[in-house]
Amino acid sequence: MDVESEAKLDGWLKEFSRALSAHRADVVAEVRDDVEARVDAAVRRGAPPGEALARALADLGDPAALAVEIDRARPPAQAPWVRSARALAAVGIAAFGLSVAWHVRPWSYGLQATAAAATCLLLHASFALCVAPGLVWRRNALFAPALGLGAVAMTLALATLGRGSEATGGGALPLSFGAAETTFFDLELARSSADDLAARTYVMAAVLTLVVVALLALLQRPRQRWALAAGLVAAFAVVELPHRMEERAFREDVQRAVLALEVHGRALDEAASEHPEDETSALLAALELSYRGSRDHYVLRRERAWMPSCGLAYDSRSRRITGHD
Amino acid sequence: MADRPFPTELVRSSTDLVLLALLTHRAMYGYEILVTLEERGNGGFRFKQGTLYPLLYRLEREGWIRGHEQEPATGKRRKVYRVTAAGRSELGRRVEDWRRHTAAVEAILDECLGA
Numbered sequence: 118m119d120v121e122s123e124a125k126l127d128g129w130l131k132e133f134s135r136a137l138s139a140h141r142a143d144v145v146a147e148v149r150d151d152v153e154a155r156v157d158a159a160v161r162r163g164a165p166p167g168e169a170l171a172r173a174l175a176d177l178g179d180p181a182a183l184a185v186e187i188d189r190a191r192p193p194a195q196a197p198w199v200r201s202a203r204a205l206a207a208v209g210i211a212a213f214g215l216s217v218a219w220h221v222r223p224w225s226y227g228l229q230a231t232a233a234a235a236t237c238l239l240l241h242a243s244f245a246l247c248v249a250p251g252l253v254w255r256r257n258a259l260f261a262p263a264l265g266l267g268a269v270a271m272t273l274a275l276a277t278l279g280r281g282s283e284a285t286g287g288g289a290l291p292l293s294f295g296a297a298e299t300t301f302f303d304l305e306l307a308r309s310s311a312d313d314l315a316a317r318t319y320v321m322a323a324v325l326t327l328v329v330v331a332l333l334a335l336l337q338r339p340r341q342r343w344a345l346a347a348g349l350v351a352a353f354a355v356v357e358l359p360h361r362m363e364e365r366a367f368r369e370d371v372q373r374a375v376l377a378l379e380v381h382g383r384a385l386d387e388a389a390s391e392h393p394e395d396e397t398s399a400l401l402a403a404l405e406l407s408y409r410g411s412r413d414h415y416v417l418r419r420e421r422a423w424m425p426s427c428g429l430a431y432d433s434r435s436r437r438i439t440g441h442d
Numbered sequence: 443m444a445d446r447p448f449p450t451e452l453v454r455s456s457t458d459l460v461l462l463a464l465l466t467h468r469a470m471y472g473y474e475i476l477v478t479l480e481e482r483g484n485g486g487f488r489f490k491q492g493t494l495y496p497l498l499y500r501l502e503r504e505g506w507i508r509g510h511e512q513e514p515a516t517g518k519r520r521k522v523y524r525v526t527a528a529g530r531s532e533l534g535r536r537v538e539d540w541r542r543h544t545a546a547v548e549a550i551l552d553e554c555l556g557a
Contacts, residue, residue: 143521144495146521147471147472147495147520147521148472148495150471150472150473150518150520150521151471151472151473151476151491152491154471154473154474155473155476155491158473158477173491176490176491176492177490177491177492178490178492182492183492183495183496186492186495186496187495187496187499189496190495190496190497190499190500190503191499191500191502191503251503
């Protein structure tokens with residue numbers, strides 16, 4: 118190429134380079150090589166260099182538009198070590214989120230704990246999505262009406278849930294019992310603070326759901342979107358299902374125990390529970406429920422299978438099941 | 443004499459297939475791909491240079507082709523593209539789909555328009 122054509126090509130490439138979202142010398146060099154090869158071929162066939170270059174640049178189109186297309190097709194920061202670091206960070210964040218959700222879930226009972234676990238998962242999922250390599254993002258996904266409506270519906274659904282953590286286990290029991298030492302769990306205090314926490318947890322879960330749905334909607338490739346959504350649901354299921362099944366079993370066992378206590382018409386104390394001839398004691402032992410009673414009310418308690426430092430408790434006065442640590 | 447270029451929608455539906463097939467044959471650099479496509483396609487495939495790069499980078503991101511610097515015996519060092527194992531699998535699937543598709547279209551044309 119002649120000097121004038123060279124300068125013209127330099128100008129075009131400079132504009133192209135500026136329009137790219139990051140400095141990408143390899144892309145610019147590739148375009149330059151191809152343009153030079155094309156111009157050289159045209160000049161060998163007898164075309165004037167200036168005209169050959171003009172045709173080549175016209176074929177390339179607007180430098181800014183080409184830069185946008187290239188950024189979309191191959192985002193920057195694709196160096197292997199950057200990709201590896203991002204992949205590690207994404208996996209680490211996701212694993213940390215799963216671990217936190219797993220440890221938060223057993224603290225309390227029912228939907229409140231579910232929301233707390235979901236919040237942990239969603240918070241970390243949004244971070245993990247932002248750093249994960251290889252995801253192809255698009256720009257106009259937020260305008261997709263179906264996705265937008267879905268996000269709003271999910272947000273409203275989560276925001277309106279929130280009083281489902283109560284569970285009745287049966288009627289209050291008229292107690293007659295011996296010298297059992299009264300042992301109370303601080304259920305009232307735990308419940309009142311948990312209610313405040315629940316409101317914040319549901320709002321947080323709703324907001325984070327919106328964020329994650331928006332991030333998933335911004336993914337261009339449906340395969341990636343659905344794979345990540347499925348992964349998120351699977352992670353949630355891994356945390357939620359064991360605890361939900363455990364709570365369901367506890368609730369059923371409490372119902373059986375309360376029924377037995379009512380039928381026998383008397384409460385058990387610790388001494389009584391050691392007598393195998395007592396049917397109710399045997400039942401409570403079989404159900405692995407620990408019993409603490411007073412004249413006014415009693416509490417049935419069981420440790421969490423997946424987190425022995427946490428437990429589930431039924432309080433006969435409030436007729437509620439609660440979780441505690 | 444070269445034929446007139448295919449309609450855009452026809453080219454678009456077969457671009458990935460054609461590029462993968464071409465790069466399976468041998469590794470090529472950008473301008474070489476343009477020239478070869480035009481020659482082998484009897485002028486039917488005329489890509490603008492500006493449309494080629496996003497196509498190549500997309501295929502590269504899908505993992506179907508891989509670009510690497512190659513220094514030939516003569517000439518300058520260039521980035522050339524070749525098909526990966528995943529690309530060959532994808533090409534196999536697409537060739538099968540394409541043949542079924544063209545056979546179906548041919549059958550309909552034969553039935554409706556006569557052989």
